[in-house]
Amino acid sequence: MQSIEQQVVEHIPRLRRYARALLRGDVAAADDLVQDCLERALSRLRLWRRDSDLRAWLFTIMHNLYVNRLRRADSQSTFSSMPEEIESLAAPPAADPMCLPELERACSLLQPDQREILLLVALEGLSYRQVATILGVPEGTVMSRLARARERLRRALEGDADVTLRRIK
Amino acid sequence: MSYRTPITEADLHAYVDGQLSPARRQEVEEYLAESPEAAAQVKHYRDINQGLHALYDPVLSEPLPPQLSVTPRPRRWPVRVAAALGWVTLGAVLGWALKPAVVPDMESALRAQLVQPAAFAHRVFAVEKLHPVEVTAADEQHLIKWLSRRLDTPIKAPSLTGQGYALVGGRLLPSTDRMAAQFMYQKQNGQRITLYIRRGVWSNATSGFSYLHEDGVGTFYWVDGPLGYALSGDVEQPELLALAHTVYQSLAD
Numbered sequence: 236m237q238s239i240e241q242q243v244v245e246h247i248p249r250l251r252r253y254a255r256a257l258l259r260g261d262v263a264a265a266d267d268l269v270q271d272c273l274e275r276a277l278s279r280l281r282l283w284r285r286d287s288d289l290r291a292w293l294f295t296i297m298h299n300l301y302v303n304r305l306r307r308a309d310s311q312s313t314f315s316s317m318p319e320e321i322e323s324l325a326a327p328p329a330a331d332p333m334c335l336p337e338l339e340r341a342c343s344l345l346q347p348d349q350r351e352i353l354l355l356v357a358l359e360g361l362s363y364r365q366v367a368t369i370l371g372v373p374e375g376t377v378m379s380r381l382a383r384a385r386e387r388l389r390r391a392l393e394g395d396a397d398v399t400l401r402r403i404k
Numbered sequence: 405m406s407y408r409t410p411i412t413e414a415d416l417h418a419y420v421d422g423q424l425s426p427a428r429r430q431e432v433e434e435y436l437a438e439s440p441e442a443a444a445q446v447k448h449y450r451d452i453n454q455g456l457h458a459l460y461d462p463v464l465s466e467p468l469p470p471q472l473s474v475t476p477r478p479r480r481w482p483v484r485v486a487a488a489l490g491w492v493t494l495g496a497v498l499g500w501a502l503k504p505a506v507v508p509d510m511e512s513a514l515r516a517q518l519v520q521p522a523a524f525a526h527r528v529f530a531v532e533k534l535h536p537v538e539v540t541a542a543d544e545q546h547l548i549k550w551l552s553r554r555l556d557t558p559i560k561a562p563s564l565t566g567q568g569y570a571l572v573g574g575r576l577l578p579s580t581d582r583m584a585a586q587f588m589y590q591k592q593n594g595q596r597i598t599l600y601i602r603r604g605v606w607s608n609a610t611s612g613f614s615y616l617h618e619d620g621v622g623t624f625y626w627v628d629g630p631l632g633y634a635l636s637g638d639v640e641q642p643e644l645l646a647l648a649h650t651v652y653q654s655l656a657d
Contacts, residue, residue: 240563241560247468247472248463248464248466248468249464251463251466251468252460252461255460256456256459256460266469266471266472269472270471270472335455335458335459338452338455338456338459342456354456357421357453358457358460362423363418363423378417378418381417382413382417385448385449389448
């Protein structure tokens, strides 16, 4: 049987992917978050119930660390200028066929709580229930925030939504 | 068409995220076939999902940076000493009790195929300054994967940090008739021990610890399932036995 440490190791790539998406592609900051998450998880392994979902537990730890960071950053007013509504973004350079940078930019402009939910569901493939447990909110809240996140993305990418989104594929 | 429950916005999201029951999924699909607007919306959500994967999935195959390796934290002083003393005592008792567990002809096979090659490999590489290992502990995951593949069985590099030994790395070695893996560990004072792992004729037997001391190198060796293990070093027998126990324990985990 695998030790818990080994099981934790298997989740590192996914934790890294999520952190990278959450922190808008900032590699150093994302790996920093993963490292903090691993350290905290390993120091609290005894608190993890063996029959429970290790992955959800790790994501819960990462969420808490992320929220703490946001609060710290907020007190330094880095995030206070976060726009509530996203205006339509400038059209992407025509040379870029994938339009992924535009999607990344639109995502990074979402409210942090909406971005987290969108990424946990769309990227990590977690169920609404798992996401609700990780974030400590009701399942209905997860669903309504997810809907808002997608709606905002749609508006942000609009202007040429049909064209740009077809190109995302 | 009418549905027992009307199709809602939430259904469309849950449909995209694969979170509907098969029955409800079918209803949503029927609805989408009749409603181009809803179908466009669903396609849009799917495109976003795929776009996110295209953006961030490459992270999954990136090599891990060294600071993200997972090793159990060293315990605090008194606990560590107590634990070490406990292991030495327990090890001495067990080692003595289990010694006759290896039957004579298996014993000679083990010596020829496991202990002597292990002790020799230890002598060759433990003194090596420039190239003690082939793959360093910085690439531990790669090392384990590689050696597991070459030995055709999953192997592990147990953590001995609790006893002050850090993993240096490992290498693949030709043994008498098969391949072997060697992991090297080092104490802060430079003291090195090596763990030698290979398959052999003893396949699927299990034995207790045995000890052999030759030419200044002591080796504790045992068999666990298909693999034979030999832990070699120029260290006091009780310390080596305690280390062998830690190795054995972490392999059993």
